[in-house]
Amino acid sequence: MKILIPGSFDPPTNGHIDVINRCSKIFSEIIVGVVVNPSKDSLFTRSERSDMLEKIFQDKQNINIESFEGLLVDFASKHKVDAIVKGLRAMTDFDYEFQMAQANSTLAGFETIFIPSSPEYGYLSSSMVKEIHSYGGDVSSLVPAEVLKSLTNE
16 A cells, blocks of 8 residues: 655654654555645755655665645645555644545545554654754754754754
8 A cells, every 4th residue: 555644844753753664564655745834934945854854764665755845635646645644643633634634535535544643752743843942952852863963954
């Protein structure tokens, strides 16, 4: 089964990596879709985020990193994915993602599979990492080494 895991990944966190790694054990082919979200101020460019993810998953043969703009369902259709996978941290994620899943189903018939975060990452978000980092806090336990390098080399 070919799936799409979309997100802004700005920056990729250990929570993102955990969900993607867990999916890589279940699904035969994974596209990690790095989306440009015009409503968010990005810390990293789309290319920088894709490059970090490429380095993180360089040894995983069934994970491909792609970036895109526009509608998720258009990107998913173009890549002929079987389903969209979304990681969920809390009920607030579920409320939003459930609405998006229904819209994606209505627009293009895509099923969405929800994967709960591992308990140790249930609180973790890219926004939190950016805020902690902006105040000089230590984010080394929150992001992969490749991301930490990019954060400290800004």
